[in-house]
Amino acid sequence: MTDICYILDNGAYNAKVGFSSMKPKVVPNCIMKAKSERRRPFIGSQIDECRDASGLFYILPFQKGFLINWDTQKTVWDFIFSKECCPVNFNDTPLIITEPLFNFSSIQEAMTEIFFEEYECQTLLRINGTDLAEYHYRKTHNNDCTLVVDTGYSYTYIVPYIKGKKYREGIKRIDVGGKVLTNHLKEVLSYRQLNVMDETYVINQAKEDSYYTTIRRGFLRDILGPDEELEQQTLRLNNERFSIPELLFHPSDVGIPQMGIPEAIIHCINSCPEENIENLLENIVLYGGNAMFSGFRDRVYNEVRSLALDHFDVNVTLAANPETYAWEGGKYLFRDPDFYSFCMTREEYEEEGKSLAFERFDI
Incomplete structure (x- = not known):
């Protein structure tokens, strides 16, 4: 060994x-x-x-x-x-x-x-x-039930675990991930400003730097004053900074006929045995690249809280390092x-x- x-x-x-x-x-x-x-x-x-x-x-x-x-x-x-x-x-x-x-x-x-x-x-x-991810959460929280939300590049999966085992009847998949967000951002910018359809790498960086909680490359520039000159090519991001990640909550905005993450969480939990519903609502963990969007955890919590029955507690944990x-x-x-x-x-x-x-x- x-x-x-x-x-x-x-x-x-x-x-x-x-x-x-x-x-x-x-x-x-x-x-x-x-x-x-x-x-x-x-x-x-x-x-x-x-x-x-x-x-x-x-x-x-x-x-x-x-x-x-x-x-x-x-x-x-x-x-x-x-x-x-x-x-x-x-x-x-x-x-x-x-x-x-x-x-x-x-x-x-x-x-x-x-x-x-x-x-x-x-x-x-x-x-x-x-x-x-479930094993990580179970070992650090000492619980029997966990609802894992994996929101990555290709899709978002909501997976319930009961006593360490996947409850397959409750698994939900949403066909929205980082790729859909980047592609939609390319289309919006190309329509409004300049053609960036061939700039997937650069636009993906712009998406991460503008929407994530940590700036990792370059910088976001403040609006120019009347006497300032532009020294480099600039993309102006306005409502795109919140309308693009909104697709995780409303996939139908780009023609994907599926529910958003909070609604899918509720559907997933309601598909599980009744005796496990309360425990699952109290142990929701978010991970994956999209979980790094600023305010993502709070948005998921607020919407799940509004959809769940009042007498249940809701707890949503954002992984310390979602990636x-x-x-x-x-x-x-x-x-x-x-x-x-x-x-x-x-x-x-x-x-x-x-x-x-x-x-x-x-x-």
């Missing part, structure tokens, strides 16, 4: 990766190509070396939340596991890797095969990111005395084949 494991939260936009003994690295899960440097692809965090971020072209392994471009994903994984990023020897290090809820059996099968046969992994655990919350759950899970019983070994794979993986991993 080893003292550390390797955790890969394989998100559709960013992969969170690292050993359980360290802080995770956040690596873009894509390959990018730039107009100014056509010959060189930028893999993962190599994008930091790009001199011109305008006109960057994404090649993504995920579409609509599922891994379908294996060549791209394998290239990114090779980069992640290399000396340039976060090197690992799978011969003596267990691997925890996340995959989407209700993942297609063909994708599950391919992932198992790649890690056992190509990467020669000795111990593997495939698991949903929401499972890791890496599931990854951190992997650290807690690795410390579980039963951890290795959840995993599959290469020896088991060679003896019993892929069918055992379907039995072992609750996807």
Whole structure:
């Protein structure tokens, strides 16, 4: 047995990766190509070396939340596991890797095969990111029921857990995530100001810097005075700063006939056994990139509070670091005395084949 494991939260936009003994690295899960440097692809965090971020072209392994471009994903994984990023020897290090809820059996099968046969992994655990988030919350709050809200790049999932197990009848999916928000922002700005339809990378940065609680790149400039001159190209963001994230609460604004997050939370909880409703309302946890929008937690709380019955308490927790919350759950899970019983070994794979993986991993 080893003292550390390797955790890969394989998100559709960013992969969170690292050993359980360290802080995770956040690596873009894509390959990018730039107009100014056509010959060189930028893999993962190599994008930091790009001199011109305008006109960057994404090649993504995920579409609509599922891994379908294996060549791209394998290239990114090779980069992640290399000396340039976060090197690992799978011969003596267990691997925890996340995959989407209700993942297609063909994708599950391919992932198992790649890690056992190509990467020669000795111990593997495939698991949903929401499972890791729930485990994280349960270990730090000591509760029996948790409602996990995962709002990421491709979608938003609301998943109820009762005594550590997914209650599948209550799971809700909303087809709005960071990708929809960025694409809608591109369309609005292109209609109102200048054509930015080819500037996905730049507009995604603008969305994060303008709407998130932490400014990570550049700055937001105040309105110019009458005697001041503009020194650089500027996008003027007015009501877009709140109308874009509003799609998480009203997907119908862009023609998606689905309920918003607070209503979906109530529908999800009401689909669960009556005796668990109160506990679920008291243990709602938000994580994922969209949870970083300023005021997101308060908005969800206020609307859920207004929709829930008055005699129930409502508690909504925003993960301390929404982007890496599931990854951190992997650290807690690795410390579980039963951890290795959840995993599959290469020896088991060679003896019993892929069918055992379907039995072992609750996807």
